[in-house]
Amino acid sequence: xxxxxxxxxxxxxxxxxxxxxxxxxxxxxxxxxxxxxxxxxxxxxxxxxxxxxxxxxxxxxxxxxxxxxxxxxxxxxxxxxxxxxxxxxxxxxxxxxxxxxxxxxxxxxxxxxxxxxxx
Amino acid sequence: xxxxxxxxxxxxxxxxxxxxxxxxxxxxxxxxxxxxxxxxxxxxxxxxxxxxxxxxxxxxxxxxxxxxxxxxxxxxxxxxxxxxxxxxxxxxxxxxxxxxxxxxxxx
Numbered sequence: 001x002x003x004x005x006x007x008x009x010x011x012x013x014x015x016x017x018x019x020x021x022x023x024x025x026x027x028x029x030x031x032x033x034x035x036x037x038x039x040x041x042x043x044x045x046x047x048x049x050x051x052x053x054x055x056x057x058x059x060x061x062x063x064x065x066x067x068x069x070x071x072x073x074x075x076x077x078x079x080x081x082x083x084x085x086x087x088x089x090x091x092x093x094x095x096x097x098x099x100x101x102x103x104x105x106x107x108x109x110x111x112x113x114x115x116x117x118x119x
Numbered sequence: 120x121x122x123x124x125x126x127x128x129x130x131x132x133x134x135x136x137x138x139x140x141x142x143x144x145x146x147x148x149x150x151x152x153x154x155x156x157x158x159x160x161x162x163x164x165x166x167x168x169x170x171x172x173x174x175x176x177x178x179x180x181x182x183x184x185x186x187x188x189x190x191x192x193x194x195x196x197x198x199x200x201x202x203x204x205x206x207x208x209x210x211x212x213x214x215x216x217x218x219x220x221x222x223x224x225x226x
Contacts, residue, residue: 044206044217044218044219044220045155045163045206045208045217045220046217047214047215047216047217050213050215059213059214060214061213061214062214095162095163100168103210104151104153104168104210105151105153105165105168105169105208105210106153106155106163106165106208107165107168107174108165109162109163109164110162111161111162112162
């Protein structure tokens, strides 16, 4: 059974940093592109970052480019999101998601982890 | 960036009714369109991928179609468990973009 379990969320002050983790199991992690998708409270879904199978290619929307860094450790079947210079608008539930293809849609999602940016 | 305009924003329908939700892409995205269902407090679940392909384990009352740059999700014979928020996603090119969502409730 595919499982994605996020951790590392919490309350953080504006301008500070936070690192999220996602532990994957039930599939060969190194074979899949992976992503982070977020959802602000009572809002829609927003793609945040994608990383290739080897980690050599990363993709970001303009809203987080230069502030967020996605990375992975295939030996540990783990995905990470380093978030720097956090803003109040980054407050959201962050989901780890598995891409199908190179890369296409998301077929599995974690349960999400809440990040609140507030002073 | 590719914009996905989803409609309606909310919808109230009766049991056994047929429901249709649409997404209009701002440019050609081929069949690179998927649909997700999200229930309160839960993560999104894949329903349809590649515009028309039903994901594993999804009931056959769900179907997807395409007409040019307009994509539709149809639910035949609405059931209680179908309530929630539905999103489309274009995965033709980065940045991958979602529609704004459709909140489906029972009348």
